[in-house]
Amino acid sequence: MDSSSSCGIKQLQKDCYYEWMSIQAKHIVNLNEALMNQRSNSDDHHKLEELVGIIVNDFQRYAEKRSELSDKSCSNYFAPSWNSSLENSFLWMGGCRPTSFIRVIYALVIYALCGSQTETHISQYFQKVDGSENVDESDGFMSELTGMQLGKINDLHLKVIKKEDKITKKYAIMQEDVADMPIAITAYSRDFVEAGEAVEDAIDKHEEGMAVLMAEADKLRIETLKKIVEVLTPVQAAEFLLAEKRLHVSLHEWGRVREERRFCSASADAVAGAGQSKRSATC
Amino acid sequence: MDSSSSCGIKQLQKDCYYEWMSIQAKHIVNLNEALMNQRSNSDDHHKLEELVGIIVNDFQRYAEKRSELSDKSCSNYFAPSWNSSLENSFLWMGGCRPTSFIRVIYALVIYALCGSQTETHISQYFQKVDGSENVDESDGFMSELTGMQLGKINDLHLKVIKKEDKITKKYAIMQEDVADMPIAITAYSRDFVEAGEAVEDAIDKHEEGMAVLMAEADKLRIETLKKIVEVLTPVQAAEFLLAEKRLHVSLHEWGRVREERRFCSASADAVAGAGQSKRSATC
Numbered sequence: 001m002d003s004s005s006s007c008g009i010k011q012l013q014k015d016c017y018y019e020w021m022s023i024q025a026k027h028i029v030n031l032n033e034a035l036m037n038q039r040s041n042s043d044d045h046h047k048l049e050e051l052v053g054i055i056v057n058d059f060q061r062y063a064e065k066r067s068e069l070s071d072k073s074c075s076n077y078f079a080p081s082w083n084s085s086l087e088n089s090f091l092w093m094g095g096c097r098p099t100s101f102i103r104v105i106y107a108l109v110i111y112a113l114c115g116s117q118t119e120t121h122i123s124q125y126f127q128k129v130d131g132s133e134n135v136d137e138s139d140g141f142m143s144e145l146t147g148m149q150l151g152k153i154n155d156l157h158l159k160v161i162k163k164e165d166k167i168t169k170k171y172a173i174m175q176e177d178v179a180d181m182p183i184a185i186t187a188y189s190r191d192f193v194e195a196g197e198a199v200e201d202a203i204d205k206h207e208e209g210m211a212v213l214m215a216e217a218d219k220l221r222i223e224t225l226k227k228i229v230e231v232l233t234p235v236q237a238a239e240f241l242l243a244e245k246r247l248h249v250s251l252h253e254w255g256r257v258r259e260e261r262r263f264c265s266a267s268a269d270a271v272a273g274a275g276q277s278k279r280s281a282t283c
Numbered sequence: 284m285d286s287s288s289s290c291g292i293k294q295l296q297k298d299c300y301y302e303w304m305s306i307q308a309k310h311i312v313n314l315n316e317a318l319m320n321q322r323s324n325s326d327d328h329h330k331l332e333e334l335v336g337i338i339v340n341d342f343q344r345y346a347e348k349r350s351e352l353s354d355k356s357c358s359n360y361f362a363p364s365w366n367s368s369l370e371n372s373f374l375w376m377g378g379c380r381p382t383s384f385i386r387v388i389y390a391l392v393i394y395a396l397c398g399s400q401t402e403t404h405i406s407q408y409f410q411k412v413d414g415s416e417n418v419d420e421s422d423g424f425m426s427e428l429t430g431m432q433l434g435k436i437n438d439l440h441l442k443v444i445k446k447e448d449k450i451t452k453k454y455a456i457m458q459e460d461v462a463d464m465p466i467a468i469t470a471y472s473r474d475f476v477e478a479g480e481a482v483e484d485a486i487d488k489h490e491e492g493m494a495v496l497m498a499e500a501d502k503l504r505i506e507t508l509k510k511i512v513e514v515l516t517p518v519q520a521a522e523f524l525l526a527e528k529r530l531h532v533s534l535h536e537w538g539r540v541r542e543e544r545r546f547c548s549a550s551a552d553a554v555a556g557a558g559q560s561k562r563s564a565t566c
Contacts (some may be wrong), residue, residue: 088358
C-alpha cells in the first residue's frame with residue numbers, strides 16, 4: 001500500500017464511507033432475513049424491533065465518526081470524490097435529505113398497494129386510507145399503514161421541510177459571506193497581494209462552519225429516522241429501512257456503472273473515429 | 284494526447300471551464316489596464332463602457348456553451364471534479380450565487396472607505412452615505428457610490444434572494460423526487476431486480492431537469508450582473524468586475540494550493556511515521 005496516497009484526511013473520510021457502505025450491505029441482508037422470518041412467524045416482533053434499533057444506532061455512530069473526521073476538511077463531504085456525479089447531485093449537506101426518508105414511505109405505500117404502476121396517483125391511495133375504498137392488502141407491510149400513522153408522518157414531513165429550509169438558508173449565508181473573507185479582501189486590493197496566513201485561517205473557519213452545519217443536518221437526519229421508526233410498527237420500520245438502504249446502495253452503484261459506461265462508449269467512439277480522421281484523436 | 288481519456292463529455296466540460304478561466308485572466312489584465320488609464324484621463328468613459336459590455340457578453344457566451352454541453356451530463360457541473368472541494372463548497376446550481384455579486388459590491392464599498400480593516404462595520408458606511416458623516420474619497424471608485432445607487436443595489440439584492448430561493452426550492456423537490464424514480468421502485472421490489480433501461484431513462488430525465496435548473500440559475504446570474512452594471516457608473520462597474528473575477532480566480536487557486544499542501548503534509552507525516560511504526564504505513 002502506498003502510504004503517501006492513503007494517509008490524507010480525504011482517504012480516512014473515504015475509508016469511513018466505504019466501511020459504512022459495507023455495514024449497510026450487512027443491514028440489507030439482516031433486514032431481508034428478519035422480514036422473511038416475520039412472514040412465517042408473524043407474532044414475534046421482538047427481533048425486528050432489536051434490529052431496527054441497531055440500525056438506527058449504527059447510523060448515529062457513522063455520523064459521529066465522520067464528524068470527528070470533518071475538522072478543517074469538511075468541504076470534502078459536500079461533494080465527495082468517491083461518489084459519482086449522479087449521487088452527488090442528490091446530496092444535501094453531505095448526506096441525503098431527511099425529507100427523502102418520508103418520500104420513501106409514501107412511495108412504499110403506493111408500491112405496496114398498486115405495484116410498480118407509477119402512473120397510479122397518491123390520491124387513489126388516500127381514498128383507500130380514508131375508508132372510501134377498502135384497503136387491498138397486497139404483499140408489502142406498508143399497505144397496512146393506518147390513516148393515523150399517515151397523518152403523523154405527514155405532520156413530521158411538514159416539520160422536517162421547515163428545519164431543512166433553515167439549514168439551507170444558513171448555508172446560503174455562509175456562501176454569500178465569501179465576499180467578506182480575507183481571500184476576497186486581497187482580491188480587492190489594487191496590488192493583488194498573495195494570500196497568506198489570514199486567508200488560511202479564514203478558510204479553516206469556513207470549514208469549521210460547514211462542519212457545524214453538517215452535524216446539524218446529521219442530527220436532523222437521525223431525529224427524522226427515529227421519529228419515523230416511532231410511528232411505524234417494527235415490521236413496517238424494517239421494510240422502510242430496507243427500501244431506504246437499497247435505494248442508497250442502488251444509487252451509488254447505478255451512478256458508478258453509468259459513469260463507467262459513458263466513459264467506455266466515449267472511448268470506443270474516439271477509437272472508432274481515430275481511424276477516420278486525425279481530428280477525433282484530439283477532440 | 285490519449286484519446287481514450289480526453290474525449291468524454293466530462294473532458295469537454297472541463298476544457299470549456301479552463302477556456303473560461305483563461306478568458307477571465309485576460310479580462311483581469313484588460314480591466315486593470317483600463318482602470319489605470321482612467322486614473323490618468325478621467326473623462327474618457329467610453330472604452331471602459333465598451334470593455335464592461337464585452338465582459339458581460341463573454342459571460343453569457345460561456346453560459347450558452349456549457350448549457351450545450353450539459354445534456355444528460357449536467358450533474359458534473361454541480362460538483363465539478365476539476366474544482367477543489369473548497370471551491371465546490373461555494374457552488375450554487377453549478378456556479379456562484381448571484382447574491383454574492385452584490386455582497387462583493389458591499390465589501391468593495393467598505394474596503395474603499397475603510398481599507399482592509401475588516402472590523403469596521405457596514406453601519407459606519409451607512410452613516411457616511413446618509414450624509415451624517417462626510418464621505419471620505421479614498422483610492423477606490425466604489426467610495427463614490429451614492430445613496431441612491433446603494434438603494435437600487437439593495438432592492439436588487441432582495442429581489443435576487445427571492446429568485447435564488449425559488450430555484451433552491453425547485454432543486455430540493457427534484458432531490459426529494461428520487462424516492463419515486465424507477466431506480467427506487469426496483470429497490471422496493473422484494474426480488475431487488477437489476478435496474479435496466481427504465482432507470483437509465485429516468486436518470487437521463489433527472490439530468491435534463493438539472494440542466495433546466497442550471498440554465499435558470501445562469502439566467503439569474505447574467506440578469507443580476509447586467510442590472511448591477513446598469514446601476515453603477517462604467518468605472519465602478521469595471522472595478523466591481525475586476526474584484527469579482529479576482530475573487531473567483533483566487534478561490535480556485537487557493538483551494539488548489541491548500542489541497543496540494545494538505546496532501547504533501549499528510550504524505551510527509553506518513554513517511555516520518557513509517558520509520559517509527561509499521562501501523563502508520565497503512566493508516
